[in-house]
Amino acid sequence: MAAKSSHLQSLVSKIGITILAALLPLFVIALGRIESSTASIENWLPSGGEEQVRYAKFLKQFHTDVFVAVSWEDCRLNDGRLTDFADQLQAKVDSDPQLAIRRIITSAEVVTQMTEGPAKLSRRSTLLRLRGVFVGPDEQALAIIYLKDCTTDEQQHVVQTVIDTAMQATGLERDELRIGGNAYEAVYIDETSARSIKYFVIPSSLAAILVAYLCIRNLQLTLIVLAIASYCQVSGVAFIYFCGGQLNAILSVLPTMLFMLTVSAAIHLINYYQKAGGAQNPRASIEAIKVAWVPCILASTTTAIGFFSLMISDLKPVSDFGFFASLGLLWSTAVLFISFPALVSLLDKSPAIADTDSNPQPTAANTTGERFTQFGRFLSEQIIRHAKPICWAGALVFIVSLLGMSHLRSSVKLESMFEEKSEIIQNYEWIEKHIGPLISVEVLLHFPDDDDTDPIQRAERVWKIHQAILSVEEVGGVYSALSFLPSIPPAGGLRNTMRRTAMRETLESTIPVLVQEGVIARDASGEHWRVTAKVPAVHALDYGDLTDKVSEVVFAMAERTFPKEKKQITITGLSPVLHEAQKLLLSDLTKSFLLALTIITPIMIFALGNIREGLISMVPNVAPAVIVFGALGWLGIDLDIACVLTASVAMGIAVDDTLHFITWFARGQQRGLNLTEAIEFTFARCTKAMLQTTLICASAMLVFAPVEFIPTRKFALLMVAMLVAAIVGDLLLLPALLVSGTKRWRKLPPTEGNS
Structure with a gap:
């Protein structure tokens, strides 16, 4: 019966990989047709x-x-x-x-x-x-x-x-x-993100494969991983075209993300495959999938949920990334499980594989496995001996990090996206030093059709607002319709009255010209006079502070100048829009992280069959994001749009190793092992794969460290920091919590790989 089931699963895999191969040309064509979207923050x-x-x-x-x-x-x-x-x-x-x-x-x-x-x-x-x-x-x-x-x-x-x-x-x-200018800025960001994809995605993928080979020590299996990961990378990104999306600067990390996550899952699967006998066992790939499907599917699901939580963001690039990353990850997991048995079955017939696996001499992989066993035994002994101090130290770090998170600030300013030496920063600094600022706060004064205010009085009110804005220290320049008109004569006296009459005629005849100049607008609701305050794009106050300062002087002057029943003023422009984007960054970070936590925690509780144990398992998954973002807060490093992506994503990825660790820990206890033996058993079984996947993902991300676009670089470095924090949490904090707070892990879906 088992043989028949194995044959059926192998047949399904071969049919599946044939279909996937037939779809490849469509994915490649779609990849070449993906359009780019503007990087303008106002959009x-x-x-x-x-x-x-x-x-x-x-x-x-x-x-x-x-x-x-x-x-x-x-x-x-x-x-x-x-x-x-x-x-x-x-x-x-x-x-x-x-x-x-x-x-x-x-x-x-x-x-x-x-x-x-x-x-x-x-x-x-x-x-x-x-x-x-x-x-x-x-x-x-x-x-x-x-x-x-x-x-x-x-x-x-x-x-x-x-x-x-x-x-x-x-x-x-x-x-x-x-x-x-904002058009140049958007194009420059698009160009740098395109360069990131052109010059860094392939080296990043090669780095991941190189590390994978050093971990697997088997060229043929490494080529399988390369083939599957490359297919998932191309097809996952192609979904952007099929779903009517557009490539943007934030999505530039998607190809690498899909590649490294696929490689990470494949490494776990290969470790199970090798433990099942490898090429010497014709059923090894099927047995590996039977053992791996519980932790791998749960890990893929929770990671996809981490991506999916980003879809609640009000910022379109963030929500787009969440959608395409979650879709691509679930698709990649399906491709991995479908294609792996069929590809391995081809290699099983290779004489090179057979000769290698039948060689009784000690291999590097065997030696490495023995070292991991010794390492696991030593580490488990130390953790059991010092479990409570480890838990208390972890709690202290967690609390300090939470306090640091209260100091987090967000920024969408230009200097948070590029280095001082970049072309765009040097250009902006020069223009703002030698001519004037490039970002605007727009003050609109509305005069309804039924407003019978004398045109001269309108102009006087606009001029007072104009002068009030000039008093703000950070404002580099102001222009309005009054910039193009003669000075308004004061009221009183025959000479001034005549001058004001001439001025009124000039104003009425000039308004069409001012409309053409874009400083006055007319529509069905009335007449709108524009006062533009120019504020710095680089090395300036927070956009919110700048907007507040301008608003304060405008409304203070309006209170003294405008009749209250007729006062209609609107503050808008790029500066307020950028400030709104900054506020959304922090709120999106909190909302997406809490949503991911809310969804993933019940999944962990259900998978483990116990509320207490499920909550314990979530501690090392939450800790990496809290620790890393707490450090950012204490160091005064601003959050940018890429940082918003990392918290929920890192939690989803951290769950991957946690699930594998807990899976083997539970199986050890199901075998009747005591607490010490179960932890030693767990370290021997999955520590190698956990460290390997961390090394592979970190190597893929570190390639982006020199990239010009700082949000992409920061995303990569934060991911590396969180991956390191996650592996420390899983190999140090989680076992200590298990020793301190758990007697028995009772429930786990049975598999044939438990024996």
Whole structure:
């Protein structure tokens, strides 16, 4: 009966691998058709969020706020290259209607408009009004290119066209140009994430395979692992295309994540396969699956739940990562169990394998196994002897780490994504030092249609808000409709009355021009005047603090200036949007971790058949995230979007080793072993595979340490730290807890591998 069952399982595996092989071309084609999405942080927020609704309404009224800023050393107002650049770029727009550029503005053009237009401002007054926005303190100038609503590919094309045209017009190289703006920022992030995939994914996979080979010491089995993991990597990422998703900077770690998790599970399966006799036993692969399916399926499920918990995030890149990672992991587990018996059966017929396995001489693997047995015996003796001190030390570290977590801060600022020496940080620092800040806080003053306020009084109120914002120290520049108008004459006296009448006529005739300039908008609800405060993108206060400071002076002035029944002011812009994203990072970290904990804990209790034992088993799974994030809090390291991914994912991965450890511990006790013997038995059976999987996963992640995009690098390093913390918890804290708090582990699904 057993032979018949084994033959049926082998047949199913061969049919399954045939189907998987037939699907491979589809996955490869899908992989090449995956589109990229923009990395603009304003697009991360949910469309129905309060801040996003305000910002979307602002964009609808004043058109897109996506732009590229270009300057260079010694680019002054009288630099003819600036005009040449603008003219050449405009010629390309005229000849290519598909080029998604809405408007091109240069500092010299704005100065000319203000000095020679209706305002007739003096040059000195003009430069003062434009300082920190269009002109630097030493008359440093720039060009600003505003984009239309466009796709990611179109945005990349515009930014590249802008850079190429600037190089042609100025004769400068790219590293001599100073480029900024949210369109450039999004494209730069996309480029760095693409480089991460191009230059680091394959080396990361090779590192994992190399370590796997050193652990397995068998080339043929290593090739099986490589084949399965590579297939899962390609097919798992291809699901992005089939599900209508888009690749983004956060998903750049998905290929490596799927590869290393597949390799990790395969290592456990191979260890069971070798213990079942390997190539000398034709049924070894089937027996290995019978032994492994309980811990492996539970581990895969809990890890997938860790990924799945990220889907509750309000930040789209995080929720996308959670969905595709959980889907890819479950698919990879199915592929592993389907393909492993069929692939191993091919190698079972290999003379090289047979000769190797029939060789009675001691092998490196056998020697390593004996060393792990000796290590397990020594470590179990020490843990049993010092169980309570280990538990108390673990509790102390846990409490200190919890206190550290209270100091956690989040950031989506540019300098938290790139190093000081990177092109984008150097560009932003130069622009903000020599011209002005690039991030904006937008203050919108709304005047309903039924508002009968005199136009001059409207302008006066806007000007007072304008001046109030200038008083905020961190604000580098302010511009509004009043930047383009003559100074408003004071009220009183015949001469001033005549001047105000002339000013009213000028204002009424100029409003269409101001609408075109994007500082006033008109719609069915009324008239909207825009006051833009420019705040730094790098080396500045928290975005929330900046927004609060601007809001404070605006509303304080409004209380003194606007009639309360007619006061309508909205604060929006990139700075408030970025602040909202920062707040969501911390809330998402907490929500996803608690959700994963809430789902995984009952699974552990059910699998072990005891509430107390299930709760004990969760301690080493929660501890790694708490310890690592507690350390971040104490060290003052800000959380970024990649950090949000690690907590729930690390808990899911940590459960993998915990399940294998507890599985063998329970089986040892089922054999009648006492506590000491059961722990020694457990160390001998699974410590090797646990350490191997940790080494493999860590080696795959460490390859990303030099990557340019800091969130990807931080994700990799945090994963390594949590993997190390998890293995320490499973091999030190968990046995100590078992000794201190558990008498007998009673329930475990029986398998044929228990004997």
